[in-house]
Amino acid sequence: MDPLDPVRTLPADARRTSVAPTEVRRGSGPGRTLPQAVPAVAALTLGLWGIDRHNSMWRDESVSYQVAHRSLGDLWGLLGNIDAVHGLYYLLMHAVFGLWDGGLVALRLPSTLATALAAAGVAAIGARLAGRRAGTLAGLVFALLPMTQHYAQEGRSYALVTAAVTWATYFLVRAMSASRARWWTAYALTLALACWLHEFAVFALVAHGLTLCRLRVPRQVWRRWGVAALSAGLSLLPLVAVSAGQADEQLTWLTRPSPSQWLQYAAIAVTGILLRQFLVRGPAAAQRGGARELTALALPLLVVPAGLLMTLSYVRPWYVDRYVLYGMAGLALLVGAALSRAVGQRHRLPPVLQALTVCVAATAAVAVLLPWALLIRSPESRKDDVVAVTHAVQRTAHHGDGVLFMPGRxxxxxxxxxxxxxxxxDLALAESPAASRTLQGTELPADEIRRRILAQHRIIALSDPAGQPLDPFPREEVKRRTLGAYFEECGRTRVHGARITVYVRRGHCTQ
Structure with missing residues (x-):
């Protein structure tokens, strides 16, 4: 037996009754790739379904779109000033648009393909640890999760990070059970890629370390993992050095986790723990094809990255659930293995009850997932709709009208x-985004903004919906005060996530 085989890490009583994982996992022919192919096709199909989201785009995606369309020189200048954490993703999208400027489809297609790749990775892990049926079901569960579908159609880096972390986890599983250095090399390179796509992928390293602790792997595995983890971490230092100086400006909009976010996290964590107990309980647990290994891998991946980031956010507010989206791979592995076990026990029920159970489960799944799937593919699933705002401005504005963005971002x-x-x-603009090497450009001093407003007869103001907090900065205050003192509202259009208001000089509204 290979000295690094994870079976050796199981307790002695479990080893005596276990089926060697290599006996469960290996196969030949088309059946060997089926667990990965089916979830990948399902994820790809779901990702392509309604990929344009009724021709809508929200502001974070707009950042990806307009930054990726800058020249390489302008893009490089931006990353030295802000948003270096997304630099590799912007470069990738720059290349995508260089090959095919396909609008919203081109913007989201990399995320859709990455989600399919991640689903295949989840299936590969499940099949390796718990058999093909568990792998196929885990991959399908991952593809069907609302959060997965949401970011499969998002023009940001999070689906790509998830794919990279998922395959790094698969390479870790292979590396633990084989002495070949290639698996450790693949693990280090893939994890480094994930971290360069987004730095918070580094929390996956902590989850993987906890997995090694729970499996009680030999020292040789610890040494090799340490070298791989250190290599990935060292490769990230240039990005950390640049992005650390940008964090104060870039993450000012974040707040500490709310009680509702902690409740959501607790619900997911408890679900994961209950699934683990279901999978490993009973004297025959070791005969179920790597249940202990799978839970030792999946549960930390589910709970550790999100828990660490939420806890650290009490020191520096950094938490957003999409930053640790890859934790959903852990949930899918646990649910898939649990479903596989339930299917394996169907023989205990009479045929009529088997059919009834399948029908009820399928109906419940459709009833729960379909409304989410439809919502995710609508403009209302995001905070705002840049396309709708643009169309409203086109209908409202006259050529040469002044425009104010309130706030400037x-x-x-x-x-x-x-x-x-x-x-x-643009009455407040000092330098364009490209010229200032920023995302939204820089604005003039407050006195100059006031002077330029007073020189206008008609102004289009774009602002957040009512009820949103107002920025207290002098530039924003002077916009509000000057409009209120010298102009009157002469029309308002509400679109999803925004207001477009027409202001004219007092006494000149012809509405």
Whole structure:
């Protein structure tokens, strides 16, 4: 037996009754790739379904779109100033648009393909540890999760990070059970890729370390894992050095985790723990094809990254659930293995009850998942809709009207559609985003903004919906005060996540 085989890490009483994982896992012919192919095709199909989201795009995706369309020189200048954490993703999207400028489809297609790749990775892990049926079911569960479907159609890096972490986890599983250095090399390289796509992928290393602790692996495995983890970490140092200086400006919008977020986390963690207990309980647990190994891997991946990031957010507010999206791979592995066990025990029920159970379960799944699937593919699933804002401005504005973004960061609503923005006079803009090496450009001093507002007769103001907190900065205050003192509202259009208000000089509204 290979000295690094994870079976050796199981307790002595479990080893005596276990089926060697290599006997369960290996096969030949088409059946060997079936666990990966079926979930990948399912994830790809779901990702392509309604990929344009009714021709909508929200502001974070707009950042990806307009930044990726900058020249390489402008893009490099931006990353030295802000948003270096997404630098590799922006470079990738720059290459994608260079090959095919396919609008919203091109923007989201890399995430869709990455989600299919991640689903195949989840299936590969499940099949390796608990058999093909468990792998196939785990991959399908991952593809069907609402959160997975949400980010499969998101023009950001999170699906790509998830794919990289998932396959790094698969390479770890292979490396623990084989003496070949290639698996450790693949693990280190893939995890480094995940961290370069987003730094918070590094929390997967902590989850993997806990997995090794729970499996009580030999010292040789610890040494090799330590070298691989250190290599991935050292490769990340240049990105950390640059992005650390940008964090204060870039993450000011984040707050500490709310009680509802902690409740959601607790619910997911408890679900994972209950699934683990279901899988490993009973004297025959070791005969169920790697249940202990699978739970030792999946549960830390599910709970550790999110828990660590939420805890650290009490020191520096950094937590957003999408930053640790890859934890959903752990949940899918646990659910898939539990479903596989339930299917394996169906012979205990009469045929009529078997059929009834399948029908009820399928109906319940459709009833729960279909509304989520439809919502995810609608503009309302995101905070705002840049396309709707642009169309509303096109209908409302006259050529040469002044435009104010309140706050200035909402300039993003029009940056992806310069043909609309260029028709208007941006009253607060000092330097364009490209010239200033920023995301939304820089604005003039408050006194100059006031002077330029007073020189206008008609102004289009783009602002957040009512009830949102107002920025207290002098530039924003002078916009509000000057409009209120010298202009009157002469029309308002509400679109999802935004307001477009027409202001004219007092006494000149012709509505």
């Amino acid at each position: 909402r300039r993003e609503w029009l940056l992806s559609y310069p043909q609309v923005l260029h028709r208007l006079d």
